[in-house]
Amino acid sequence: MKVAFSHRIIGGLAVMAFLLILVGYFTFITTKNLQNVSRSIMKENVSSLKAAEELELALLNQKGMVSSYILDGNPEWLRTLEEKKRDFDIWFKNAQEVALTPEEKRILQDIRALYKVYDNQRNRAIGLYQGGNVTEAKGILLNDMKNSIDALYQKCEDLILTNESLIVKAEASSRRNAIKMTSLIWVTILITLCLGLVMGFLIARKVGEQLVQSAKMASLGQLSATIAHEIRNPLSAIKMRVHSLQEELKENLSAKDDTAVINEEINRMEKIVQNFLDFARPPEPNLQRVDIHRVLESTVDFLSPKVSSQKIEIHKRWEAVSLEVEIDKEQMRQAFLNILLNAIEAMPHGGRLEISTSMKNGDRKSAGVLDIEFKDTGVGIPPDLKKKLFEPFFTTKQTGIGLGLFIASRIIQMHKGVITINSEAGGGTRLNMRLPIPLKDSGTLA
Numbered sequence: 001m002k003v004a005f006s007h008r009i010i011g012g013l014a015v016m017a018f019l020l021i022l023v024g025y026f027t028f029i030t031t032k033n034l035q036n037v038s039r040s041i042m043k044e045n046v047s048s049l050k051a052a053e054e055l056e057l058a059l060l061n062q063k064g065m066v067s068s069y070i071l072d073g074n075p076e077w078l079r080t081l082e083e084k085k086r087d088f089d090i091w092f093k094n095a096q097e098v099a100l101t102p103e104e105k106r107i108l109q110d111i112r113a114l115y116k117v118y119d120n121q122r123n124r125a126i127g128l129y130q131g132g133n134v135t136e137a138k139g140i141l142l143n144d145m146k147n148s149i150d151a152l153y154q155k156c157e158d159l160i161l162t163n164e165s166l167i168v169k170a171e172a173s174s175r176r177n178a179i180k181m182t183s184l185i186w187v188t189i190l191i192t193l194c195l196g197l198v199m200g201f202l203i204a205r206k207v208g209e210q211l212v213q214s215a216k217m218a219s220l221g222q223l224s225a226t227i228a229h230e231i232r233n234p235l236s237a238i239k240m241r242v243h244s245l246q247e248e249l250k251e252n253l254s255a256k257d258d259t260a261v262i263n264e265e266i267n268r269m270e271k272i273v274q275n276f277l278d279f280a281r282p283p284e285p286n287l288q289r290v291d292i293h294r295v296l297e298s299t300v301d302f303l304s305p306k307v308s309s310q311k312i313e314i315h316k317r318w319e320a321v322s323l324e325v326e327i328d329k330e331q332m333r334q335a336f337l338n339i340l341l342n343a344i345e346a347m348p349h350g351g352r353l354e355i356s357t358s359m360k361n362g363d364r365k366s367a368g369v370l371d372i373e374f375k376d377t378g379v380g381i382p383p384d385l386k387k388k389l390f391e392p393f394f395t396t397k398q399t400g401i402g403l404g405l406f407i408a409s410r411i412i413q414m415h416k417g418v419i420t421i422n423s424e425a426g427g428g429t430r431l432n433m434r435l436p437i438p439l440k441d442s443g444t445l446a
Contacts, residue, residue, distance in 0.1 A: 015195060022188055029181070046167065047098045048095070048098040048099060048100065048104065048163045048166070049160065049163035049164060049167065051091055051094040051095035051098055052095060052156065052159040052160045052162075052163050053160055054091045054094070055088065055091040055092055055094075055095050055111070055156055055159070056153065056156035056157070056159075056160065058084060058087040058088040058090075058091050059088060059115075059149070059152055059153065059156060060153070061084045061087070062081060062084045062085065062088065063149055065077050065078075065080060065081040065084065066081070066122050066125055066126060066141060066145070067141055069081075069126065069129070070125070070129050070134065070137055070138065070141065073129075078126070085119075088115070092108070092111070092112070092115075095108055095159070096108055100166070101162070101166065103162050104159065104162055104163070107155055107158050107159045107162065108159070110155050111152060111155045111156065111159070114148060114151050114152045114155060115152060117148055118145065118148035118149060118152060121140055121144045121145045121148055122145060124140060125137045125138075125140040125141050125145065128140065284414070285327070285328035285331055285411075285414050285415060286328045286330075286331075287326045287327060287328060288326065288327070288328070288329060289324050289325070289326050290324065290325070290326075290327060290329050291322050291323060291324050292323050292324070292325050292327065292332075292357065292370065292372070293318050293322065293323055293357065295327075295329055295332055295333050295336065296316075296336060296355060296357075296372075297316075298333070299333055299336040299337050299340060300314060300316075300340070300355070302337070303337070303340055303341070303344065306344060307344060307353075310344060310347065310348065310349075310350060311349075311350035312344060312347055312350055312351055312352070312353055313351075313352045313353070314353045314354075314355065315352065315353070315354045315355070316354075316355050316356070317354065317355070317356040317357070318356070318357050319357045319358050319359050323357060323359070323370070325370060325435065325437060326438070327415060327435070328411075328415070331411045331414070331415075332411065332415070334407065334408070334411065335407070335408040335411040335412060335433075336408075338404035338405060338407060338408040339374055339404075339405070339408050339431055340353075340374070341404060342404055342405060343374055343376040343378060343429065343431075346376055346378025346379050346380075346429060347376055347377060347378040347379075351376060351377040351378055352376070352377045353374070353375070353376045353377075354373070354374070354375040354376075355372075355373070355374055355375075356371075356372070356373045356375075357370065357371065357372050357373075358370075358371045358373075359371075359437075368436075368437040369434055369435070369436055369437065370433075370434070370435045370436075370437060371432060371433070371434055372432070372433040372434075372435070373430065373431070373432050373433075374429075374430070374431045374432075375428065375429070375430045375431075376428055376429050377428045378428055378429060379425070379426060380423045380424050380425045380426050380427045380428055380429055381421070381423040381424075381425065381429060382425045383424070383425070389405050389421060391406065412433055412435070415435055416435070416436055417433060417434050417435040417436065418433075418434050419431065419432070419433050419434075420432050420434075
């Protein structure tokens, strides 16, 4: 189904609006993510690093306490040692609480095990010193305890390095996410700008085409009106003289036939002139409540001699016996006549013409929609000519002027309706009229 240009424009603007909203959303998400990452680094990794550093400091503060006690025997060193041990336990618990990765937890387990060994060695050295075995106590101090404190210090350093590495990784991840989100935002902005440029180009081209078409139609309308008026005056004079000749030549059968042919051709020319005038200055519809089926029936009856001579079967399928709508009866009859003539001329060797009506449910703007369909078994229309069917003065016939379908289309448009054609070369043609029924004129189905 062909989408109207206005609908395409609205769709494009909707897409642009959606993309702009998307850009705003991405910006909001990016900012929020960066804030969350920053908070995470500050709250988790930095807290973990601080706990590791304080844990190392609490360990180093214990170093030398047992040595000083063994040197001077002052019990104040042991009381200070107990305070430092409590500080170590506090920071060890803090480090455990903020540890996030398995690597941190493993290092803390190693620190706990090593510290337990170190503390046992320290208690043993203090016990030996207090028991008078100073030499053995110093041996433990200089050998075992030194190795344990060095191992503990190295583990604390490992914990600090691990946390510093986590902070570096978190910052790098934050930068990567920021770059990705920024790139996505710029890509969306570029797509929006490109779409805007395309929409602007399409609108400008369509407006240009419409301006050219309007100028062309205005020129053609003015030219058509001038030509029609110039032809109508001599036609009127000729018609009057022919009428006088018919009165004088009543007894002359041969002359009577000639004047009849002349009169018929004059009528045909007047019809062509009227078409030009309708094209130049289409009158506003004079809406009246009429039965659409009666208008169709009268138009078909008018063409019955031509239909019979070409051996065309007409089949009518009405929605109901009576279907009253508000239309301009004469304009609609002209539209039906032009469409029926096109269908008849498309079947020069006979065929079948189906005319059907149907009512469909309306919406908020209309009480219903009236569909009128004309389907023939004629020669059809080649695909490359479909777009030109409703252009003025376009015709594929030897004797046509190309205003029939154009005038029919304009009449339907003036009634707020649409007209569409589906056809294939050699496969017949299906023409559909769709007329909205206003809410105040819901139509009467009997």
